[in-house]
Structure formats: structure tokens, C-alpha cells
Amino acid sequence: MHLLIPAAGIGRRMGSDRNKLLLSLQSQSLISWTLLAAEASHQISWVGIIAQPSDWLDIKEDLASLSLTKPIQLIVGGTTRQESVYNGLQALPNAAKQVLIHDGARCLATPKLLDRCAEEIRHCSGLIAAVPVKDTIKVVDTAGMIQSTPDRRNLWAAQTPQAFDVEQLKQCHEVARRQGWEVTDDAALFERCGLTVKIVEGEETNLKLTTPVDLAIAEFILQQRLQNVTT
């Protein structure tokens, strides 16, 4: 299975002076933790890292210290996640019929989750990892007034991995470019094109490290995992 890792953001909400994926967590960069999960996955055989060329040197240093065994390709990132994934799709080898897309910023996803999604995409054309929403969600207008309270039983928080049939996802991205659609995940393109996307149970710990508090939580989760390995 081919895996694309969008890693070309700047981490504005993290408030750091560099791409947050290069920040350190338990002595490894965030992107390194994501790559280690890909390395440990039984299903993934090829990895494309989509990153800004200005970060390539740092990423190559991480790659050198990790000694990974799977083929890895660096791909030029875009100005949005959507554009980065588009670039990644163009760079996939012809042999890639399905693709897994996993945010570099979700560096706590387990190899088991990657494998579960990779296995499941052989039986459908689009899926995403997601978890049931725990809070009550309010739809609010621009004046800060609540408009409605959707039934929580129908609400799931989208994560990555997301996995798709490559040809169909490429076509959805082309339609989006023609129509000027801007979306925050690939499933939204599938949905807008009238294609079905299945939910695969994600992981509560599969956080997208977005703000400084996420870093602190991730530090704790990793510490627990490392302790469990050594005891």
C-alpha cells in the first residue's frame, strides 16, 4: 500500500517559528514518529512525504538517523493541504491503485490503525478513520448565536488515515480545482462528488498536534507508551 504524508504546513496555530513537524517530542521530531508508525505497519510498502523544499534538509537528517527500510520519496508541498495532497497524487508510482493519506501532524496514530485502514480500502473506494464526538456540538452564526444542536449520535470527528481509490481521488481533485472548491480533508471532495466514504473506527489518541497543549498531551501519551514497552 502506498502512503502519502502531508507535511508541508507551517504550524501557525502551534505558534512555533518553524514547521511544527520538525519540533521534538520525546527526543524525536513529530515527522519521525509518523514515519516510525509507517515503518512498523505491515501493509505500507512505499511512503511519499509531501513537504516544503525549505524543510527537506531537516527531514533528510531525520531520515538518515531513523534508518528506515521502506522506499521514501520527497514531494514538493503546496500552499494548502489540499494542494499538497494533489501534488502527492501526481507523484504516486503507476502501480498505486489505492492510497492511504495520513497527516504528518497525527504522529500518534498506531501502525495497527494504518493497517486496518489499508486492509479495509481493498473492499471499498473511500474511507476515513474517525471517532464519535464526545461533546455537544453547537452550530453558531457570525453574531455568536446558536442556530442549532445537531444530534450527537450522527457526529464523528474526522481523522486520518483516509484512504481512496487513486483514480477516483485524482478525478475529485481535478473537479475541485475546476470548481474552486476548498476543503480540509479528502473525504470532503469524495462527498461533494457524490461518492461514498466509509468510517473506520479511529483512535482517541490519534490527535492532530495543532496547538501547544496538544504537544503536552502527546508528550504524556508517548511517555506512557514508552514506559509500557520497557516494563
Ligand SMILES: Nc1ccn([C@@H]2O[C@H](COP(=O)(O)OP(=O)(O)OP(=O)(O)O)[C@@H](O)[C@H]2O)c(=O)n1
Ligand atoms: N500547505 C499545507 C498545509 C498543511 N499540510 C499538512 O496537513 C496536515 C494538517 O494540517 P495542520 O495540522 O493544519 O498543519 P499546519 O497547516 O502546519 O497548521 P496551521 O493550520 O496551524 O498552520 C499537517 O500534517 C500539515 O503539515 C500540508 O501538507 N500542506
Ligand SMILES: C[C@](O)(CO)[C@H](O)COP(=O)(O)O
Ligand atoms: C484531515 C484532517 O486531519 C481531518 O481531521 C484535518 O481536516 C486537517 O486539518 P486542517 O487543520 O484543517 O488542515
